[in-house]
Amino acid sequence: MKINLKPLAKIWILFFATTFTVVSCTKDGDPILPPSIEMSHADSELTVAFEEELILTATSTANTEYEEEWKVNGEQVSTESSYTFQSNQSGTYTVEYRAYNEAGEFTKEYTVIVDVKKRPITDHSNIYVTTLFEYKPAPGQFINKAPGNHESAEGILGGKGLVSLGAWGGYIVLGFDHTVVNNDGEDIMIYGNAMANFAEPGVVYVMQDENGNGEPDDIWYELAGSEFGKEGVIRNYSVTYTRPETATADIPWKDNKGNEGVVKTNTFHKQPYYPEWITENEYTLKGVLLPSGNIDMSNPSYITSNPFEFGYADNTQGGDKIDISNAVDAEGNKIKLTGIDFIKIQTGIQANMGWLGELSTEIVGIADLSLLSEN
Ligand SMILES: [Ca+2]
Ligand SMILES: [Ca+2]
Ligand SMILES: [Ca+2]
Ligand SMILES: [Ca+2]
Secondary structure, three states: OOOOOOHHHHHHHHHHHHHHHHHOEOOOOOEOOOOOEEEOOOOOEEEEOOOOOEEEEEEEOOOOOOEEEEEEOOEEEEOOOEEEEOOOOOEEEEEEEEEEEOOEEEEEEEEEEEOOOOOOOOOOOOOEOOEEEEEEOOOOOOEOOOOEOHHHHHOOOOOOOOEEOOOOOOEEEEEEEEEEEOOOOOOEEEEOOOEOOEOOOEEEEEEOOOOOOOOOOOOEEEEOOOOOOOOOOEEEEEEEEEOOOOOOOOEEEEEOOOOEEEEOOOOOOOOOOOOOOOOOOEEEEEEEEOOOOOEEOOOOOOOEEOOOOOOOEOOOOOOEEEOHHHEEOOOOOEOOOOEEEEEEEEEOOOOEOHHHOEOOOEEOEEEEHHHHOOO
16 A cells, blocks of 8 residues: 655655654663664575574664564564574565664565475486375276276376376376476476377376375476467366266266266276265266367367367377476466475366266376486
């Protein structure tokens, strides 16, 4: 908020301020001086490592008495001249110092950035993802057998395998054994089974271990691919799949936009398509819906699905290189991540492709590009 004072008001304020200073005196009759402070850190923006101590000190440069306080994100944390800041949650903090007496005040505001807990690359670091945290595919023709079961999901740990994520919204959450640093350019290689004219794009999300506990319980950031912001893309999309009456019937779904449809069963894959390990009779998947406009079904015996320009899994023949710098927050604003620990990939398109069955993203392997290029 900006306050515009009329000239007369300014004069009155000046008058009172002047008067106040003059009448503020010590018991001995000497005028009280406002606090004059030198801070240990002159820069207003400071970066510290995860759990690193930052000792901030305010030193008086005038012979005067005053009160002082420190606040972190608006909450008072100390009334001493020195404050040790330390945090085990990465992020941006506001640290304010204030010294005040009846003659005036001194303030200093810091923006303190706590970096994520970095797990450095060692000689033993794996090129590929090493931990499976969650595998929750949507229904599909490959689900409940290879490549759509937990064994398949575990099969891409530490190397290459093949796992299918089922129809739209199906996802997998994986972790590296080290922090993948956001270097210049692309950082992660995602191998899929796309062919030149047959892409099944999956949306990629990344997470930093912001609380340093080794678990993906922090914030997911979507990596904006080439379709981000374009017409037909729906963020905050969700689909609820329902277990069919008979195990091998089409799988009904409803989305949060009032649409409904089915994941069609076909004669090539006769097992139940609804994940059998999900005990609930319906489940909802949430994420980003990508448009299906690149799918050409005009020749039913030769259906094609052209790739998007960049930024998706199972999109480009030979693999997709992904840049962490494309991360966006929930509002779609760009966010700067120095590195990531966890990755989530999710089928991005809802489409029945005739005899080919539903569009489903496949993952063959996920590698740290910085290690891959050395090998
Ligand atoms: Ca990068
Ligand atoms: Ca965590
Ligand atoms: Ca597929
Ligand atoms: Ca595929």
